[in-house]
Amino acid sequence: MSIAPGTAVEALDTPVLLVDGDALARNIARIKDLARHAGIAYRPHAKTHKSPLIAAMQIDAGAVGICCAKLAEAEVMAAAGIDDILITTEVVGAAKIARLMAACRLARIRVVVDDEKNISELAEAARAAGIRLDVLVDVDVGMARTGVATAADAARLANIIARAQSLRFNGLQGYHGGLQMMAAVDERADQVGLAMDRLEAAAELVRSERLEIETLTGGGTGTSVVDLAAGRLNELQPGSYVFMDASYSAIEWRDGAPPPFENALTLMATVVSRPAPEIATVDIGYKAASMDSGPIRPIDLPGAAFTFMGDEHGRLTFENRLCPLAVGDKVHFIPSHCDTTINLYDRYVVTSAGTVTAIWDIAARGMVQ
C-alpha cells in the first residue's frame, strides 16, 4: 500500500511505525553538540534504526562513522554507500568471514575479537583477499557477554593482531549493556567508573607493550552523559538517542532531569473492540511492538495502561473511569524498546506536524546474520 506525502497521520492504516522527522533531526543535532562540547568522537549504533538514510544523516552531522551489530547490517550499510563501519560483535565462522572480506571492498570495516582462533581465521582471510583489516580487542568490562576477561588476555590478543601482517591493531572496545538503563545517574556513573577501570587496565597493559591504542570505544545512550564527562573513551556508540523509547526516557540524565533527546518514534493503533466499559482492545500485539522491555506507553490517554493480549491485540484499561474510546479510534504509543520494535517493521512513515513527509525503508531489518 503506497502512502502519498501529505497524507494526514490519522488517516493512515494501522499498526504503523511513525517517525517525527523534526524530532529526529533535533536528536541528531543534539548529540553532535554534546560530543563537540566534550571533544569526543561518536559513532552512532545503526542497530537501532537499521536505515542507511538515517546513518547518512548522522555522518553528515559529524559522526565519524557508524556501528553495526551484525555483519548483515554492515553489508546493507556498505552497499548503500556508508563507508566507515565498526561491527561491535564478533564475526565468527568461515562463511561470515568470507562475506566480511567481500564487504570490505565497499567500505572501511573494523571488527572486534576476543578469541585467538578467530583472529587467525581473519588474518588468513584478509591475507588471501589482499587487504589489511583493522581489528579491536573486545574487553569484558563486567557483563560476561563477549570480550576477554583480563587485561593480560587483551594484551596477548593485541600482540597477536599486531604481529599479523594482514591485520592492524586499532584499539579496544569495552561495552556494558547492563548499565545503560540504570535509573539514577549517580549509580550509573559509579558503575561506569568500575567498567572503565577494567578497560583502562587493559589499555595500560597494551600500551606498556608499545602498542598504540587509536580507538577506545564503548558506551551507549544511557551512559553517554557519564562517558562524555569522564573522557575515558575516545569514541562513543550511542544508538537509541536517535529515537528514544519509554525505557530510555525514564532514566535520569542529570539533576533529576530526563535525557535531552525527544521521543521521535511512535506507534499508531486502531481500537478494534470495546469488550467492556473500562477496556478498549487495539490492533497492536507482540507482532507489532516488542515486549522485551515491558508494555508500550499510551500517549495523551490519562489513566490508561497497556497490556499485551497476544500476537495481534493489546488492551487499554482505564483506571477508575469509563474508556472514552470508540471502535475505529486511533491511539498513539511510545515503544518500550526502539531497536526491537523497529525490527518488526519494513518501513518508517516519516511525519512533520501530523502529516506524512516520506517513507523510508528499514533496509537492515531482520539482518541478524
Add this chain to the structure above:
Amino acid sequence: MSIAPGTAVEALDTPVLLVDGDALARNIARIKDLARHAGIAYRPHAKTHKSPLIAAMQIDAGAVGICCAKLAEAEVMAAAGIDDILITTEVVGAAKIARLMAACRLARIRVVVDDEKNISELAEAARAAGIRLDVLVDVDVGMARTGVATAADAARLANIIARAQSLRFNGLQGYHGGLQMMAAVDERADQVGLAMDRLEAAAELVRSERLEIETLTGGGTGTSVVDLAAGRLNELQPGSYVFMDASYSAIEWRDGAPPPFENALTLMATVVSRPAPEIATVDIGYKAASMDSGPIRPIDLPGAAFTFMGDEHGRLTFENRLCPLAVGDKVHFIPSHCDTTINLYDRYVVTSAGTVTAIWDIAARGMVQ
C-alpha cells in the same frame, strides 16, 4: 545469500530458522486423522506459519480452508491462490474495508464482527462492490479481548447481518487464547466447557430467532484435544500444531502425555564468545527469537539453560559443569513461541535428515495491518 539444496544444516550461517520438512508433514497428517476421527472440520490458523505454501499443504490434507489474523495476511494468501479464508479478528476502518473488498475478488473471505457500526460499514462496502460477504459474530467466551459480551448482543448483531442484503450471516466464533496453554488437560477441559457454555448460549438464542448457524468456530492447538472430544464446535482453528514450540510441547494432551505433534521448527545459533568457564554466548538475542513466552530451549545440551542477553546475544549457562562448547560451534534450540519467532524471519530453511531440501519465503511475515 542463496542456499543450495543438499547443503548440510551444520554448514549454514546463523542465526537461521529451520523446518524439519518430515516432521511438518507428519503434523499436517496427524491433525487430519484426529479431525476425521472426530468428524469435525478444521481450518488451520495461518498466522502461525505465514506461508501460502504450507497453507496449500494443509488444504491438500483436508483442511476446509485457512484462518488469518490480519487482513494483510489474507491478502498474501489470496494472491497466492488460497481461496477460502476466515479472518479471525475484526476488520475495522474504511481503509481496511476497501482492501477487504478488493481481496474478496480473489478468494472467499469471511470476517468476524462485534460492533454494529462496523457491520454497517461492511454492508455498505459490500453493496457498493456488488458482493455478498459472509460474516460471523465474534462472541467473547471469557477473555475480554474481542467479541460481544452477551448472548443478547450476539443475537442482535446476527439479526442486523441477516437483514443486510449484501451480507450473509454465517455463524459464531468463540475463541479463548488464555486457555490454550493451561498445563493440566482436566483443568483446561473444565475451562473450555465454561467458554463453550457461553458460546452455546449465544448460539441457542440466535437459533431461537430462526437464524441458521452454519459455522461455529474456535479453539486452538492447546484446546483441540478437548474440542475434538466435545464436538461443540463444528470448525477448529489450530495453528501451532504445524510446528509446535517449547510452550505447547509442555502441556498435557491426555493421561500425562504431551500433544501428539512434533517440534518441526528449530533455531540454529553459533557460539560467538566464551566469556567464562561455565558460559557460552550465542548469536541469538531478541532480534532472532521471540521472548514473550520465555527463554528458548537448548536441544541436546544437558544441564544448559538459556538467558537472553540483549538484542543480539544469548547466554548458555551450564550448571555444575564446564561449558563443553567452543567458539564457532553450532547449537540448536526450540523456540518458546513459534508464531512470534517466525515473524522475525524472511524465510524457512527446510531440511530432511540434516540436509537442506528447500527454502520457503515467509510471505506474510510482518503483515500486521
